[in-house]
Amino acid sequence: GFTGGVGIADQWQGNAQDPQHWRDIHFRIQGPVVAQIQAAFNDNWIKTTGEVLNGPAYFPPLRPAGDMDAHLFIASPAGGSDSMHLMYLMAIAAAERTIDLAASYFVPDPLITKALLSARQRDVRVRILVPGPYIDSDTVRIASRRAWGELLLADV
Known part of the structure; x- marks a missing residue:
């Protein structure tokens, strides 16, 4: 799963070296915590399209990764x-x-x-x-x- 900023514009081509260039962080996450990202995505998808995504075609089984516990919490302007x-x-x-x-x-x-x-x-x-x-x-x-x-x- 991926989370973080996804700046797609000319401002994001730099590394915050001046006011015209911005920087953000994007994360790749592996393991069971990805199910929480999938749930957040599915919630937004349902609200936007009215369609429920379900099953292994959309959500393949998640294997353990690493040795750290993880929890995701969802926050947005809404x-x-x-x-x-x-x-x-x-x-x-x-x-x-x-x-x-x-x-x-x-x-x-x-x-x-x-x-x-x-x-x-x-x-x-x-x-x-x-x-x-x-x-x-x-x-x-x-x-x-x-x-x-x-x-x-x-x-x-």
Whole structure:
């Protein structure tokens, strides 16, 4: 299964080296978690076409891959943000060694900030990859950096 950004336009031909070129990440996912991607696709397909896709012609059997558990959660502008927020909180609370978070629009609310600070108090290494000098939202850049103080002081 595949998920992430799929930028198909001239802006995506670069690597965010300037304001005219953007960058996104796309992921290939293998193993049983792909069934959750298939379910999300099927949900959108049904809503768009009224047709239910079913059977091995559309959804071949999935074999285990790798040695890591995985879970997918679905969020879109139309919904799912509560599920996404809860999943972030649960994942942060469950972390024992490391948290590596890449978020183009990282603007943590007080609950996320508190969870990340609690993780640091448990000696969890927390690294957050945020945008470089070019981002398509000045509002996000300003709001994000405003929230970094406590996190930076805690060695995030």
